[in-house]
Amino acid sequence: MADLPVVVVGAGPVGLAAAAELVERGLPPLVLERAARPGAAVAEWHHVRLFSSWSELVAPAADRLLTGVGWERPAGSAYPTGAEWATGYLRPLARALGDRVRLGVEVVGVARRGRDRVVDDGRDTEPLTVHVRQADGAEERITARAVIDASGTWGTPNPLGGDGLPALGEHAASGWISYRVPDLTDDAVRVRYAGRHVVIAGSGHSALTALVAFADLAERAPETRVTWLLRRGAVADTFGGGAADQLPARGALGLRAKSAVDAGRISVVTGFRTERIDGRDLVSDNGQRVSEVDEVVVLTGFRPDLTWLSELRLDLDATLQAPVALAPLIDPNVHSCGTVYPHGVKELAHPEPNVYLAGMKSYGRAPTFLAMTGYEQVRSIVAALAGDREAAERVELVLPETGVCGGAGVFDDSAADQSGGCCGAPAEPQPLSLSARC
Template identity: 75%
Template sequence: MDELPVVVVGAGPVGLAAAAELAERGLPALVLERGPRAGAAVAEWNHVRLFSSWSELVGPAAGRLLAATGWQRPDPAAYPTGQDWVARYLEPLAAALGERVRFGAEVVGVARRGRDRVVDHGRDTEPLTVHVRRAGGGEELTTARAVVDASGTWPEPNPLGGDGLPAPGEKAAADRIAYRIPNLADAAVRARYAGKHVVVAGSGHSALTALVALSGVAGQTSWILRRGAVGNTFGGGEADQLPARGALGLRARDAVAAGLVRVVTGFRTETVSRDDEGRLVLTSPQGHRVDGVDEVVAVTGFRPDLSWLSELRLDLDATLQAPVALAPLIDPNVHSCGTVYPHGVKELAHPEPNVFLAGMKSYGRAPTFLARTGYEQVRSIAAALAGDHEAAERVELPPAETGVCGGAGLFDEPEGGASAGGCCGAPAEPRLISLSPPR
């Protein structure tokens, strides 16, 4: 099987970095991307500026491959938008990889050749078969020695509903609910939110970005949090080792302190309905309501699509849907992303030989994934596939600390529970929060 390619699913930042790592080690690689271009998912949020600088966003082997083509490395201290990342790095990288990258090729299934998941015999000797649907129609099989699934989670946003399923009425209100950060530079999009009562749901960096953007556009911004207290939602501020990430949290905190954002904590959306004027009403299981809502921006995270991996033997955590060895390190009930030590092939391996989930998909439902984490993952995987086990176990790209304690789940604890453990805690019933303006 050594002559067969390693198939990488997804031509995003981590998938292309994986191909560069494999190419540098002389291993045949084939990247299959269902979109029409490199970084197709990134291009959908091209208006958002990353909080990682260029120094964090170029994969090591990818940078070396590009340098050989005469590529000019962007200013390492600058912060690109998604559009910049695609145009100045991902598309040149895909071009440098050449025929190793195929677009319009959607992977719809992966299996062990001639075996479904029930059959034991031959799972360590037979290659993998990758079922591909072409954009122009038709299907084909590609045989692989290994598969690295770096397809991400972008196509699968979490719903507004607080129990993980769309709330009753949520689908019917789809014309008023967005699951991505709105591009307010677009005149039509800006008009949709200008002067309106906009609800932002979520506690991650996407929610903070939306709050900062909308605070100067919307007539009223309400921020609903499922957790019982704001706690460390604003991040570590100046203690964050990614300064732009810390600054984002400080800007969101200032928007709240200035009265531009109304915060409702301990609120989980159970139903979505419309009032007599056609505006939305969000209701919690306790009967609390957020009324008179014109638009909702639900940025509550993402989840992996595992349906096309059903014939593989994956060892996934029951809670996060992440590899079981990785899940305890990234569980948002306990950790910030700064507590995750670098990890690679050891934590990402499955009972199915030579199958790996990498990049954002490896985190399952856990949030706060950094590009450099993915680059370290695929460097380790490529080293292991090349037989360089010493390099596979070596740490080369440690993650940046967030400067916060604990995790989101701690703030669902009743008063005294989380605070007793050393972090901020508060009652879980809905509360309106007001902060004093900064002096």
């Protein structure tokens, strides 16, 4: 199987980093991307400034590959926007990888060749088959020696409902519900929200991003009302580590959100788990009601799409839907400081040989993901595929801390949108930030 490609699903930051690692190791990569361009998810929040600097956003192997083709690395201390990350790094990286990246190709299934999930025989010797659908509807089967799923979770946001399912009436109200931080720098988008009652649901970095943006809008359009719904019973440490955060821009985001709340520009409703939408009212499971709502911005996290992996034997944690060995390191019911021990192939392996979830998808429903965590993951995975076990098990990363640590129960499910330092820094004059799914 040595001549077969390693299929990488997703041409985002972690998927392209995996391809660069494979090229450096002399293994043939094939990156399959559903969208028409690389970094498509990043492009959806093009207006947002990251709270990781360039020095933390360029994968080492990608840096070496790009340097070899004359790329000039941006200043390491600068904080790019999503658009700058995509145009200044992701797209040049995809061009450098050339025809190893295929766009407009959707992966709809992965299986062991000739074997469904139940069959034992041949699972250690047969290659994988990747079932894809092209943009014109044509189907194709690609034989692969290994699959690295770096497709992320951006396409599957969590619903408004407090039990993880859509609230009653949520689908019918979809015309006035958004599951992304709106781009209030766009005139048409700003007009939609200005002067209206906007409810923001969620407690992670994406929610803090929205609070800062809408507080600014409320200053410019005083008739705008902003209500913040928290599932937890108190604001507590929702604003993060502040000045103690080792990612300074991430800490600044929390401080700016806290300032807006303290100034009275945002009304806070705690202990609110949405059960149903009644007309223009949101109603919680304990009977609380937020009335006369014009727009809802739901920022309650993301979840992995596992449907097209159903014929593979994955060992996933029952709570987080992350690899079992990784789950204890990232469980938000235990960890509140965002400190995750760097990990690699050992924690990401599954019973299915040569199948790995990497990047944000490896975290399942857990928060606080850093781009450089994904880069370390794929470095280790590719080293293992190349037979370099020593390199695969070596740790080559030190992660920053948020500076706020706590015990079990600090986070509930509403914190699942805290994707951490992948991106999302407030930067003047740009008032927005976002936790992206890489």
